[in-house]
Amino acid sequence: MKYVLVIAYYFPPSGGPGVQRVLKHIQYLREFGWMPVVLTVSNGDFPARDESLLNKIPSDVHVERVQIFEPYAAYRRFMGRDASTPIDVNVIKKEDQRRSWKERIAEWVRATFFIPDARVAWLRTAVPAGRKLIKQFNIQAVYSSSPPYTASLIGRRLHRAARLPWVAGLRDPWTDFLTTPERWWLPARIDRMMEHRVLRDADFVECAWEGIKQDALRKYPHLPADKFIHVPNGYDSSDFPDAAYVRSERFVLTYTGSMYGRRNPRSLFDALQELIDEGKVDPNDLHLRFVGRFGDEVKEMFNSASFSERIEQIGYVPHAESIAFLMRSDALLLVVDEAKESEAIVPGKVYEYIGVRRPVLAVAPDNSAIARLLNETRAGRSAHQSDNAGIKHMFLELYTQWQTGENMYNGVESEITRYERRESARQLAGLLDRAQVAASKS
Numbered sequence: 001m002k003y004v005l006v007i008a009y010y011f012p013p014s015g016g017p018g019v020q021r022v023l024k025h026i027q028y029l030r031e032f033g034w035m036p037v038v039l040t041v042s043n044g045d046f047p048a049r050d051e052s053l054l055n056k057i058p059s060d061v062h063v064e065r066v067q068i069f070e071p072y073a074a075y076r077r078f079m080g081r082d083a084s085t086p087i088d089v090n091v092i093k094k095e096d097q098r099r100s101w102k103e104r105i106a107e108w109v110r111a112t113f114f115i116p117d118a119r120v121a122w123l124r125t126a127v128p129a130g131r132k133l134i135k136q137f138n139i140q141a142v143y144s145s146s147p148p149y150t151a152s153l154i155g156r157r158l159h160r161a162a163r164l165p166w167v168a169g170l171r172d173p174w175t176d177f178l179t180t181p182e183r184w185w186l187p188a189r190i191d192r193m194m195e196h197r198v199l200r201d202a203d204f205v206e207c208a209w210e211g212i213k214q215d216a217l218r219k220y221p222h223l224p225a226d227k228f229i230h231v232p233n234g235y236d237s238s239d240f241p242d243a244a245y246v247r248s249e250r251f252v253l254t255y256t257g258s259m260y261g262r263r264n265p266r267s268l269f270d271a272l273q274e275l276i277d278e279g280k281v282d283p284n285d286l287h288l289r290f291v292g293r294f295g296d297e298v299k300e301m302f303n304s305a306s307f308s309e310r311i312e313q314i315g316y317v318p319h320a321e322s323i324a325f326l327m328r329s330d331a332l333l334l335v336v337d338e339a340k341e342s343e344a345i346v347p348g349k350v351y352e353y354i355g356v357r358r359p360v361l362a363v364a365p366d367n368s369a370i371a372r373l374l375n376e377t378r379a380g381r382s383a384h385q386s387d388n389a390g391i392k393h394m395f396l397e398l399y400t401q402w403q404t405g406e407n408m409y410n411g412v413e414s415e416i417t418r419y420e421r422r423e424s425a426r427q428l429a430g431l432l433d434r435a436q437v438a439a440s441k442s
Contacts, residue, residue: 211344235355260295
């Protein structure tokens with residue numbers, strides 16, 4: 001058994017979809033010859049916590065937790081927000097949204113001093129701790145999971161100091177992405193330099209969706225394309241609770257996750273309102289369930305809808321409970337951010353949507369990676385945010401099938417089972433093996 005140092009900020013008790021990729025790697029890498037040793041934070045400021053995920057960490061996996069300076073407490077005080085406010089919902093607004101003077105100042109500070117992100121201070125404690133772990137466990141490879149992109153900087157420093165093979169995992173692109181701060185030229189150049197050095201020096205870059213690879217090669221066409229490997233997210237059927245679908249008295253459409261800014265239900269609500277006005281949908285038949293964290297502007301959409309009484313808002317729940325909500329639904333709602341990157345984005349939760357075998361109604365760009373995935377698996381339907389007629393058609397088709405008791409789901413089992421989490425861990429283990437062999441020959 002070989003040992004790999006796994007560097008991850010989002011790790012239990014952190015909750016949310018970002019933690020699942022690393023957690024499943026931890027659980028299954030051992031089956032393919034690699035024993036993980038985890039380096040994470042002891043006092044992380046997570047947008048959500050899920051204590052139940054601590055039980056998913058194998059008992060024989062060593063987890064080293066080190067202190068980090070988190071700036072978000074000061075940010076909340078400056079903005080006059082409650083100390084428990086989740087960061088990802090009340091994120092600093094982008095250029096197309098109205099911002100107060102406090103938000104503009106906070107954005108400038110964030111963009112100028114926190115490069116590559118607000119977790120940059122983790123370098124001070126993580127690098128020394130990583131060096132000790134490398135000696136203690138005779139570590140033979142390093143794997144980092146980003147964002148935050150500080151984890152990649154830690155991985156690079158340990159890779160260079162210990163001369164170990166390194167796989168840099170990216171769940172999202174780094175610079176020029178929809179979550180990238182609006183930096184002025186100097187911090188933007190520094191951030192871009194950091195990104196380039198990571199992508200250049202890593203033995204392999206593990207990309208959670210194909211668009212990450214395309215984005216990197218667009219920015220750095222001189223880098224070898226074969227070092228960027230798409231290892232998709234997935235679902236773990238062993239995590240699914242004992243919950244079965246039973247047709248309910250109302251048509252249950254469920255969304256799980258967070259919603260804010262450009263990711264909102266406006267397009268669906270507009271289409272649904274027209275169907276109600278046309279007499280094609282009876283609002284009394286509806287049960288629209290939203291589970292997770294929602295920005296104030298999204299909550300206002302919930303409350304102002306004419307069918308607001310048919311909308312159920314549920315806060316963040318443990319992962320297994322979230323899956324149970326999906327499994328007991330007639331259909332599942334997926335909304336992709338309306339941005340220039342949207343065609344390539346594949347949220348990790350879409351694989352769990354597919355895994356529970358309930359039909360997916362996706363509001364996403366035409367010819368997008370999401371649309372292709374749903375088409376390949378036959379797990380759902382997709383329409384662009386601006387395609388009001390398409391959204392109406394998708395909803396009405398599912399609603400009518402529910403009314404008549406027809407089969408609503410036609411997924412292709414052979415395509416869906418390809419996305420079990422164990423397969424993703426097997427692919428990562430293969431990258432670690434290849435990086436180790438290449439390092440031994442150099």
